Amino acid sequence: MDDILLVRERNANLTIIIVEHEMGVIERITDRCVVLNFGRKIAEGPYRTVAADAQVQEAYLGVA
Numbered sequence: 001m002d003d004i005l006l007v008r009e010r011n012a013n014l015t016i017i018i019v020e021h022e023m024g025v026i027e028r029i030t031d032r033c034v035v036l037n038f039g040r041k042i043a044e045g046p047y048r049t050v051a052a053d054a055q056v057q058e059a060y061l062g063v064a
Contacts (some may be wrong), residue, residue, distance in 0.1 A: 004029050021060060023051060035060070 004016060008029070020026055026033055027047045035043040035050055037059040043050045050056055 001025055001029055023060065027051070 004018070005028075007014065008016065016029075018029070030047055032045060033047055033050050034041055035053075035056050037055070042055040042059060043053040
C-alpha cells in the first residue's frame with residue numbers, strides 16, 4: 001500500500017482503481033470510493049460516508 005500512496009503523492013490527478021475488501025486499506029488510501037456488490041454500485045463518496053452506509057456494512061462487514 002505504501003507504493004500506492006507514493007504514486008498518489010506524485011500524481012495528484014491520477015485515478016487508481018483497486019479491488020480490496022479490507023476496509024482499513026481503503027480508509028488509508030482513498031479520498032473517494034465506490035462500493036460494488038455483485039457488480040452493482042451500492043455507495044459512493046468519502047470513506048467515512050461509505051463505511052457508515054447500511055448496505056455497505058451488510059455486504060462487506062456482515063452487519064445487518
